[in-house]
Amino acid sequence: MAENGEKIVCRCMDVTVDDIMKAIEDGYTDIESIKRVTGLGRGPCQGKTCIPIAIGIIARATKKHPDEVGYITPRPPVKPVFFELLADEEGESE
Amino acid sequence: MTDLRIHRHPILKYVRGNPLKFYFEGEERTGYENETIGAALYATGLKEFSHSFKLDRPRGIFCAIGQCASCRMRVNGVPNVRTCITPLEEGMTVERQFGAGEKPTNTEVRKTFKKELEADIAIVGGGPAGLSAAIYAAKFGARVVLVDRFPKLGGQLIKQTHKFFGSRKHDAGVRGIDIAERLIKQVEENPNIMVLSEAEAFGYYEPATIAVAGKDTIYRINAKKIIMATGAAEKALLFENNDLPGVYGAGAAQTLMNTYGVKPGDEIIMVGAGNVGVIVTYQLLQAGVKVKMIVEAMPKIGAYFVHAAKVRRMGVPILTRHSILRAYGENQVEGATIVQLDDNWQPIPGTEKDVEVDGIAISVGLRPTYGLLDQAGVKIQFVPELGGHVALRNRNLETSVKNIYVAGDIAGIEEASTAIMEGRIAGLSAVIDMGLAGDDAKELRESVRAELTELRAGPFGARIRQGLEKVEVL
Secondary structure (H helix, E strand, C coil): CCCHHHCCEECCEEEEEHHCCCHCCCCCCCCHHHHHHHHHCCCCCCCCHHHHHHHHHHHHHHCCCCHHHHCHHHHHHHCCCHHHHHHHCCCCCC | CCCCEEECCCCCCCCCCEEEEEEEECCEEEEEEEEHHHHHHHHHCCCCEEEECCCCCCCCCCCCCCCCCEEEEEECEEEEHHHHHHHHCCCCCEECEEEECCCCCCCCCCEEEEEEEEEEEEEEEECCCHHHHHHCCCCCCCCEECCCCCCCCCCHHCCCCCCCCCHHHHHCEEHHHHHHHHHHHHCCCCEEEEECCEEEEEEEEEEEEEEEECCCCEEEEEEEEEECCCCCEECCCEEEECCCCCCCEHHHHHHHHHHCCCCCCEEEEEECCCCHHHHHHHHHHHHCCEEEEEEEECCCCCCCCHHHHHHHHHHCCCCECEEEEEEEECCCCCEEEEEECHHHHHHHHCCEEEEECCCCCCECCCCEHHHHHHCCCEEEEEEECCCCCCCCCCCCEECCCEEEECCCCHHHHCCHHHHHHHHHHHHHHHHHCCCCCCCHHHHHHHHHHHHHHHHHCCCHHHHHHHHHHHCCCC
């Protein structure tokens, strides 16, 4: 299993270096588009470890400045929250 | 059964509570009060916590502080529990999670609550910056609500067993853990500060509201000022099988051994010879872990010379111009292949070497967290000198969104001592801008600023000063 030598960029969504290179070859050169195409940064941690690595890969491959590659906006909840906390009992509101 | 708990340590005394029985996939194991589920599993020899959802690859702890979501397991029939920050309880059933996890079999609905809190200042993060901001704001009568993710305040300072550098005025010679205790005591004794522990700030809403998930309560904190002190996350590194269980951040290794008294492995390799890599190596040796070597891609060691000299004296070779090529092992780390690099950072064929280890610690830097800032619409810029994406701000640490301040690693990766100074400045600025404090607070702020400037003086602060020039522009 661990023999196939994958280099994982995004652990949550199983996005590999090859996935990102392919997206770049397909013409996507900013991180927001690559997020949508590959799933990068769309897991529960919302890009904690993958975004800096991905920015590096994209900047090198496209010869862009990291600021031009951009970054992604983590959405609420920025951390996993259990549904039972968010849900109201039937008919009850604040 | 494997026991990786540390029983003797030259500096730390581990306060383990009562033993707790729990079940991993039906098999009885023993943990202790004050341990998280993840720490108890590591202590009893388990590294493989889950399988990834698309490629079915084994995964385990990477960050150990609730940032990365790699440690999620099924606990008491509920999937996606972050085991690295969830305290262990008697009788828990813990199972590996496959992919996104099956839906819960435990459908019992707990009674949960909703609470609205009013505060002068909401502070997100209870590390050195957040604690210092709270203390200095409360000094001038502000009602503060401090939100922190962990059961114990102090952020990453509670695992820093080494003595700090600098002048005596800046706590040089005092261990981080002792500085943390002092700050925590001042916060807990202050009636103006309300602390929400084991509480996760998960969203920002207009005009200045923070949504927080506590253990059984959702809070809405309406504040006049918000200080973001959410710290940093560890950076990862690209190499083959970089996701194999047993590959973790150096900070995660430090959390396991210094916070929970659990060895992250028996024999490990450290990747990166900066300050974190070298200091954590020393602490691993203190905990009884064999560190086989440190590899560093740069041509020279980044850490302070005295620290590097110390670990070398203790028999740990530091190989510069070397990197890790791959991790190998069946479902968990059994070794690392290292390689020499040429002057263009390319591996030199024929120099590959296998090193048998059961852990690979990565210390290639930290990165500021920026999620809540970005949600609030704060202007953010990529500044390599400061570790990544940071907020533009003025000298008082107020960002481009009025009423939102930053302090500590979120504002740029530095040291705990500078985080403390920034926390004080942000706390003081908030009370000054609210009109709660006047000239005496302004004078105090000037003196803190002078101390901060002193801390950043000299060659070690050059890069930070360069980074600050790019962001202190408002």
